[in-house]
Amino acid sequence: MRLVVARCAVDYTGRLTAHLPLAPRLLIVKADGSVLVHSDGGSYKPLNWMSPPCRLRTTTRTPEEAALDEDDAWTEQWDVAHDKSGDHLRVRLYKVLEDSAHELGVDPGLVKDGVEAHLQALLADNIETLGSGFSLVRREYGTAIGPVDILARDADGAAVAIEIKRRGEIDGVEQLTRYLELLNRDPLLAPVRGIFAAQAIKPQARVLAADRGISCVTLDYDALRGIDDADTRLF
Structure with missing residues (x-):
């Protein structure tokens, strides 16, 4: 991981256009x-970001070269291009205050709280909640960046990766997106589609999930536990 503290300006172009001044x-x-x-x-x-798969290209100028450009005297420029969407992030550094690199190694992953772990166990035991013909392959299916909550097969035998959250937010969709990118590299699994499941899902997360071809499912905790029947209650 590289950490840089710098005076910089940032421009993003693609599905949207955004600018961060110096x-x-x-x-x-x-x-x-x-x-x-x-x-x-x-x-x-x-404030802005580019998620993988993407490519970073760096251009540098000496202080003397930068000084010749009176209107835009940057010393280092990062051009980050997304491999699939073509979106582009450009970061221009004018003064670097700190620059360091650290090898963090493989992260053991987030230890989930009891509610999410219980939701995972309940959904695994009631996998057909997601659709008729669904079958469980494995809970905590390992990938190089951490385990997917549930790997299942749908009625057609296609692989489905399921990420479970108590509250469904954008970060959870991003996490599932990274898992799907890895799983779809496995010829024994691909194509793998995703389901984002939570007790409540924020509208922004639904929009991002739809944009990435990920389905959203709202989980009824009490119904999964068998103490509430949504089909027979009055309201």
Whole structure:
């Protein structure tokens, strides 16, 4: 992982166009190829980013070369292009304050809370909740970046990766997207489609999931536990 603190300007072009004017920011380049731009506020969410699969190309100029460009005296430029969508992120660095690289190794993954773990177990035991003919392949199906909550087969025998959250947000969709990209490289599984399942799913997460061809399913915790029948209750 490379961490850079720099005065920079950022432009994003593709399905949308966005501009971040010159200011000090934290830039993160991860081993999976993703590039994130953070400010000192806004909690954990980046101001802009490019997720893999993407390619990063770096152009550098000496201080003397930069000084010749009075209108735009940047010293380093990052061009990040997404392999599939063609979206483009350009970061121009004008003054680098810190630049370091660290090898983090393989992350053991997030230890999920009891509610999500229980939801996973309940859904695995009631996999046909997702559709008639569904069958369970395995819970916690391992990938190089962590385990998929559930791997199943639908009525046609096609592989389905299921990510389960208590609250469905954009981060969960991003996580499932990364799993799908890896799983679809396996010729024994591909094509693999995704299902994002949660007790409540935010509208923004639904929009992103639909854009990426991922289905959304709202889970009824009590119904899965067998203490509530949604078909017979009045409301």
